[in-house]
């Protein structure tokens with residue numbers, strides 16, 4: 001199903017950004033002057049892509065159709081909890097000053113809280129929500145894909161979509177110099193990344 005493929009690709013994009021954030025925050029807390037705009041760009045990704053767009057698709061399009069499974073209540077509660085933790089991360093990112101260890105340690109803590117929630121949320125959706133969609137909504141695949149497309153256009157817009165796409169693709173490269181300086185290189189930027197498959201709707205737009 002296109003619907004579950006889209007969600008899976010978006011989950012992979014989120015996990016990729018969380019991995020990068022974990023490395024960047026660790027390096028910063030270890031004294032590396034990771035630029036503040038790395039954390040600010042990740043904050044925009046969480047706010048615009050994860051919450052407004054991805055959670056929007058789930059809450060507006062999918063959850064109302066899957067109430068009988070009992071899944072939406074718990075997942076929506078996690079979205080709400082995530083919003084609070086994302087706000088705490090946003091505040092820490094705003095207060096972060098490159099080279100200031102205290103601000104970096106606070107940032108790392110806020111990032112770890114949000115990461116932990118989001119990772120277990122994605123695990124739960126991959127294991128429960130996606131199979132439920134395949135089982136109960138396969139006949140509505142096209143309708144769901146159209147509704148997703150509409151949310152993406154309304155909530156992100158083409159310009160922001162391009163910027164976020166570029167941010168995801170270049171993030172590892174912006175962070176890796178600080179990792180190699182602080183110890184073992186944790187990210188292989190030459191490895192084929194999630195790249196264009198991360199945001200499937202955008203890549204479709206680029207081709208047209």
Ligand SMILES: [Fe+2]
Nearest residue numbers: 055058075125
């Ligand atoms: Fe979700």
Ligand SMILES: [Fe+2]
Nearest residue numbers: 011054058125
């Ligand atoms: Fe999700």
